[in-house]
Amino acid sequence: MTPLRRRAVLAASAAALPLFALRSRPANAAEFSFKLANNSPLTHPQTVRQLEAVARIKEATGGRVEIQVFPNNQLGSDTDMLSQLRSGAIDYFTLSGLILATLVPAASINGIGFAFKDYDAVWKAMDGSLGAFVRGEIGKRGLVAMDKMWDNGYRQITSSTRAIRGPDDLKGFKIRVPVSPLWTSMFEAFGAAPASINFSEVYSALQTKIVEGQENPLSLIQIAKLYEVQKYVSMTGHMWDGFWMLANKRSFSNLPHDLQEIVARELNRSALDERADIAKLNDSVAADLKAKGLEFIEVDKPAFRATLRKAGFYADWKKKFGDQAWGILEGEVGVLT
Ligand code: X2X
Numbered sequence: 386m387t388p389l390r391r392r393a394v395l396a397a398s399a400a401a402l403p404l405f406a407l408r409s410r411p412a413n414a415a416e417f418s419f420k421l422a423n424n425s426p427l428t429h430p431q432t433v434r435q436l437e438a439v440a441r442i443k444e445a446t447g448g449r450v451e452i453q454v455f456p457n458n459q460l461g462s463d464t465d466m467l468s469q470l471r472s473g474a475i476d477y478f479t480l481s482g483l484i485l486a487t488l489v490p491a492a493s494i495n496g497i498g499f500a501f502k503d504y505d506a507v508w509k510a511m512d513g514s515l516g517a518f519v520r521g522e523i524g525k526r527g528l529v530a531m532d533k534m535w536d537n538g539y540r541q542i543t544s545s546t547r548a549i550r551g552p553d554d555l556k557g558f559k560i561r562v563p564v565s566p567l568w569t570s571m572f573e574a575f576g577a578a579p580a581s582i583n584f585s586e587v588y589s590a591l592q593t594k595i596v597e598g599q600e601n602p603l604s605l606i607q608i609a610k611l612y613e614v615q616k617y618v619s620m621t622g623h624m625w626d627g628f629w630m631l632a633n634k635r636s637f638s639n640l641p642h643d644l645q646e647i648v649a650r651e652l653n654r655s656a657l658d659e660r661a662d663i664a665k666l667n668d669s670v671a672a673d674l675k676a677k678g679l680e681f682i683e684v685d686k687p688a689f690r691a692t693l694r695k696a697g698f699y700a701d702w703k704k705k706f707g708d709q710a711w712g713i714l715e716g717e718v719g720v721l722t
Contacts (some may be wrong), residue, residue, distance in 0.1 A: 415443075415451035417640060419476035422455040422466050423628075424584045429608050430662035431479060431535055431628065432456040438655035445647045450640070452477065452648075462583035464564055471527060476636040477652075479535055479628040482519065483565040491522040491710050493567040496624045497702060499690045500718050504664070507625050510717035518713050523629065529637045531630040531649055533656035536663040538602025539622040543615040546597040548682055550619070552692035561590055561599040567702070571623070574696035575689075584609075591615060602626070603670045604663055612679045619682040621689055630656060694722070 421439065425431040432454065439452040460466055460475060463484050469475040471488075486493035494515065501507045510516065511534050523530040542549050542560070549555060555575040562568035562579040572579035582590050590596050591614040598615065600623070606612055630652050637645060675681060693699065699722040703711045715721055 416449045417451070417644065419450070419452045419636065420455060420460075420474075421452050421477035422460045422469070422475045423479045424458050424463050424466070425479075425605075426457050426608050429456075429605070430659045430666070434535075434655040434659040434662065435479075435652075437658070438651045441651045441654075442648055445651065446644055450644055450648060458583075458585040462585045464583055470631060470633055473633050473636055476633050478631050480631060481537060481563060481565070481626050482534075482629055483567050483626060484563050485523070485629060485631070486565055486567060489519075489522050489526050489528075491706065492519050492629070493565060494519065494706055494710055494714055496565075496567050496571075496626055497714065497721065498571055498623050498693045498698065499686065500714065500721060501625045502718070506718055507627075508660075510714070511627065513717065514713050515717050518710065519629075523631070524634075527634050529632040529634050531632070531652050531656070533630070533653040535628040535630060535656045536660045537626040537628055538604055538663060538667070539625050540600045540602055541606070542598060542600045542619045542621050542623070543606060543611060543679070544598035544617045544619070545591065545594065545615050548617045548619070548680070549598070549621075550682055550684060552689045559595075559597045561587055561596040570701070571693065571698060574693050574698040587611070588614065602663075603674060604666045606679075607666075607670050607674055607677075612674055612677045615679065617680045617682055618674065619684050621684055622686060623689060 421435060423431055423435065435454050435456075439454055442450050442452060460469060463480060466475060466478050467480060467485070467488065470478040482492040483496040495511060501510065516534065520530040520532070544558070547554060547558070549558065552575055555572070555577040558577040560572055560577050560579050561582045562572055564581040564583060569579050569581060580596055582596070587599055588609065588611065591599060591611065599611065600621070601611065603618070606615070606618065640648065671681065703722055706714075
């Protein structure tokens, strides 16, 4: 074949490719197939509401968009899934802002200790100026964040060894924290010995006593059965943590605009449903965990906060986040330092 003829053949087959790809699609396969992953157990409202969202998306797009949900770390740890999201192996992924901060530093700002006095303050900030700011930062790193965050909750400290009654009890305490500089820094400020461990390994790390304790919202302590391997829970409520619904930017922008709108609308709607589920769970979860044998300890939260302040935690993070981000946070919640 002459070079010219060869080029012509190649050009013809390249032109034919999309048509071939379209024809080779089985009659019942969707035009756009995506993967959505999370770290939450199957019965967690996050998973339940994501399954509902993808069913509505399929229906509203007349079957053109099909999203398969892979919950419960089926596709790996949070760290693994974040890499897969960036490479495009996963299209959608819910991740704690604090862990996302390994890629987008500003995303951990909602985890500043004792920043939000209640849920009204959380949603006002995250649905308002602070959320908009963080979404902008996420957008600069090849990811798209949907408008509505999903609730994880106010975090409480559990332990299988000593009861944590005041900040001094945290000195030398071996505590699992998620993989995130802010978490490590906070527990170092308490004088604890934090170990960064992905959620997929937490139950076994507690069971084998690699660590003495961990911190998570009561709803997750219940749903992931962490009470089976912990004795005490101290109601520190030391930070609020939530999940960003992230999309790979290439994958999302390849969708026609009308389909993007449907996907975003339904994911955001499910985020609001999930928030309501967690709020409802919060009313009953303490009684359930007590009945399962967990000993509850009410603590003096201002004492924990004072320890962080004395250790320079707020001043350090104000510097790290910078005046703009810190100003937005304080604009939402009041002066913190
Ligand atoms: O890893 C955790 O502890 C979890 C499940 O709460 C987060 O996703 C941050």
